[in-house]
Amino acid sequence: MSGVLIYACAGAVLFVFGVTGLILLPHLLRKILAFNIMGSGVFLVLVGLGQRDGTPDPIPQAMVLTGIVVAVAATALALALVRRLLHLTSKIQFPEEPESSGRCWKNN
Amino acid sequence: MRNLLNVLVIVLSAALGLVLIGVILESPSPARVRLPEEVLMQIGASGVTHPVTAVLLNFRGYDTLLEVMVLLLALLGVLAQMGKQKRENPSAEFYPTEPRTQVLLWLARVLVPLMVLVAGYLLWAGGHQPGGAFQAGAVLAAAGVLLNLSGLLPSWMEPAWNLRAGLVSGLLVFLLIAAAIMTTASPGLLLQYPPASAGMLILLVETGLTLSLGLILAGLFLFLSGDAIDDEADK
Numbered sequence: 439m440s441g442v443l444i445y446a447c448a449g450a451v452l453f454v455f456g457v458t459g460l461i462l463l464p465h466l467l468r469k470i471l472a473f474n475i476m477g478s479g480v481f482l483v484l485v486g487l488g489q490r491d492g493t494p495d496p497i498p499q500a501m502v503l504t505g506i507v508v509a510v511a512a513t514a515l516a517l518a519l520v521r522r523l524l525h526l527t528s529k530i531q532f533p534e535e536p537e538s539s540g541r542c543w544k545n546n
Numbered sequence: 547m548r549n550l551l552n553v554l555v556i557v558l559s560a561a562l563g564l565v566l567i568g569v570i571l572e573s574p575s576p577a578r579v580r581l582p583e584e585v586l587m588q589i590g591a592s593g594v595t596h597p598v599t600a601v602l603l604n605f606r607g608y609d610t611l612l613e614v615m616v617l618l619l620a621l622l623g624v625l626a627q628m629g630k631q632k633r634e635n636p637s638a639e640f641y642p643t644e645p646r647t648q649v650l651l652w653l654a655r656v657l658v659p660l661m662v663l664v665a666g667y668l669l670w671a672g673g674h675q676p677g678g679a680f681q682a683g684a685v686l687a688a689a690g691v692l693l694n695l696s697g698l699l700p701s702w703m704e705p706a707w708n709l710r711a712g713l714v715s716g717l718l719v720f721l722l723i724a725a726a727i728m729t730t731a732s733p734g735l736l737l738q739y740p741p742a743s744a745g746m747l748i749l750l751v752e753t754g755l756t757l758s759l760g761l762i763l764a765g766l767f768l769f770l771s772g773d774a775i776d777d778e779a780d781k
Binding site: 443446447450451453454457458461462483486487490491493494495496497499500501503504507508510511512514515517518519521522 | 552555556559560562563566567570571575581582585597598600601602605606609610613616617620621623624627680684759762763766767770
């Protein structure tokens with residue numbers, strides 16, 4: 439394994455951690471953090487694979503620059519939406535599904 | 547049942563991670579197309595000398611254009627969350643007579659002009675070393691956040707016409723330059739800078755982008771920091 443591939447493998451590990459956290463954690467703020475970790479993992483994979491032959495590749499680096507700024511803006515939008523959800527429901531979690539949601543055809 | 551699902555998710559994610567690492571280690575290098583050499587061969591015609599800036603602003607300028615649109619869209623999404631909620635300005639409760647507050651205010655007043663200077667340098671240096679519009683815009687936004695956190699800049703509410711003009715000016719400058727080039731120098735081709743004036747056009751676009759990005763990224767924080775959250779439970 440070449441020396442620079444450690445960055446790409448670390449990026450894959452971070453991505454997997456982020457996916458697991460996104461699925462399993464119920465608190466919305468932690469979901470947003472897990473999403474950011476996924477993004478960091480993807481950036482590491484992009485930059486790490488670009489350096490595989492020894493010379494740094496400017497095109498993945500430019501894509502990662504774009505990606506970092508867009509991730510910051512998307513995180514800000516997600517946090518604004520979480521604040522709105524907190525304002526509306528006073529809880530930072532997705533609302534629970536009502537128990538009778540699958541039985542709306544039953545006339546009671 | 548829930549614990550079983552959690553364990554299943556963890557096991558599947560671990561399997562995904564192993565598959566990804568295996569693919570990374572086993573995939574061969576591309577044989578025919580060598581993109582770094584292609585970029586370095588064409589860099590003379592791009593107007594700047596740093597390969598990443600050349601890729602961002604010239605070779606993949608379309609991506610940068612769409613990226614600025616996405617940032618503006620995120621800011622519009624944040625602005626749409628600003629309903630008719632009660633606006634409290636946290637800087638109004640700042641006590642400027644405490645000694646540790648004095649140090650914070652002095653530090654903010656010393657650091658922010660330096661940050662503006664650093665942003666200007668990063669904008670200029672992007673042509674020949676790592677730097678450019680996005681880094682400079684981020685430093686400007688950090689200066690704005692520092693001013694807000696130390697109480698010197700109040701949080702933003704409904705943007706007036708000058709703030710709106712500043713927010714869109716970078717994108718408009720970029721679009722105007724793209725339209726001007728498409729009609730005069732390279733008809734029919736999008737964002738194909740003529741090599742003689744590419745450096746000047748890139749600097750112009752980057753200056754507009756720096757100002758706009760500083761306002762957009764600062765606005766992502768400043769529009770939210772003056773917002774008071776009233777819980778539904780407290781009503």
